[in-house]
Amino acid sequence: MERTPLHDAAKEGDVRRVGVLVEERKEYLWTKDERGRLPIHYAASFGGPAVVRFFAVHANGHPKGGDMINAQIKDGRTPLHLASEKGDAASLEVLVREGRADPWIRDENGWLPMHSAAWFGQPEAVRFFLKYNASHPERGDMLNERDYKGNTPLSCAVQEGHVKCVRLLLEAGADVTIANEEGETPLDLAEEGSDILSLLTCKLSLLTLNEKPEERRKRGKIEKLNKNMKDLCGKFQIQRLALVEAELEFTLVWSQRIQSSYPICDFKSCSPGIGHSKPSLIEFH
Structure with a gap:
């Protein structure tokens, strides 16, 4: 992998020199630099x-043109992300x-190019x-699409x-x-007293005014869950770990009891039968 003169010409926007090279x-079209960037990535960035x-037209006339136009660098970004x-x-x-x-290809964060645009504050x-x-x-609703941490483009724009x-x-x-x-939610992420918080509050107020009673009840439940999500997630993980430990201890005790009652029994060979006979425990998926 090495940076070529074509990378430099693409970065400078020198179409004539790009054509000559x-x-x-x-x-050179397919040569990557140390970060996995093709010349088209330089063109999109700079x-x-x-x-x-030039690169788009060339890609269209090439059997592997799609591989170039949608090429991902090491962190998963495409030319669309960079532009x-x-x-x-x-x-x-x-x-x-x-x-x-x-525009539906994700980078390593699960971002679509639209997330990138929102995060970097690029309204156009x-x-x-x-x-x-x-x-x-x-193709789906890009507007409310979530990244790998659950953030929508609106969440990205609000955070920044x-x-x-x-x-x-x-x-x-946007929801x-x-x-x-x-x-x-975006409301939680907005800075106190900011114009963004005012916009979000206004939007939510308009939605509330037009809600039907059943929709209002559902929204109330969602808001209540969102409010307690952090604590609930923490407690849930602790409870889950405790249950896993309890099940392991239960299995060990059950094994010892069976083997002491039936010395000739091989616990491994009996485990299917034992599994059917022991009380069921709560399972988490």
Whole structure:
């Protein structure tokens, strides 16, 4: 793995030099640097839409073009993730429309490119993915998609204090009640007294006004669970461990009792029968 002159030309956005280098050394297109980045990753991060278009068009005409346009670096990010972080909506347009890049590929955090756009506070990139999401309902709801820790794009934007992105996501219908693995909703993540907290509170108030009685009851239950989630998770893990230890101790005692009552019995060979006869314990999945 080594950085090539094509990486540098892509980073600089020098389309002419990129073309010359590809003509001379086509293998450069597939050469990765020490972090697993192809020249197209440099183009998406730094080069701009013109040089991104060169790679997108070339990828379309190559049997393995999809492997390039959706190539993931060591942390799982694709060219779409990188362009999203930069907020380069023009490059996003080129990658998706001309390169047929897939915006549903996740990085090592479980982030879609839309999560990246929200986290880095890039409203133009967020707007691009909202339009894509609305025009491709068959692929799922990107708006409320969770990462591996349960955070939605709205949660990401709220945590980093990006008001414009939060407003865009709320206007598109982002769910303010979705909790992450820590039991935190966007309201919990918002800074006290911030404009973002006001936006979220306003959104929740509007939802509450339009709720039917049954919906209100369900929301109340959800909010109650979210409020206690942290403590419940901690207690649950302790209880689960205690039950596992109790079951192991029970099995050992049962084994000793059987063997003392029936010395000729081999516990291993009897375990299926014993398993059916002993009292059932609570199982957690």
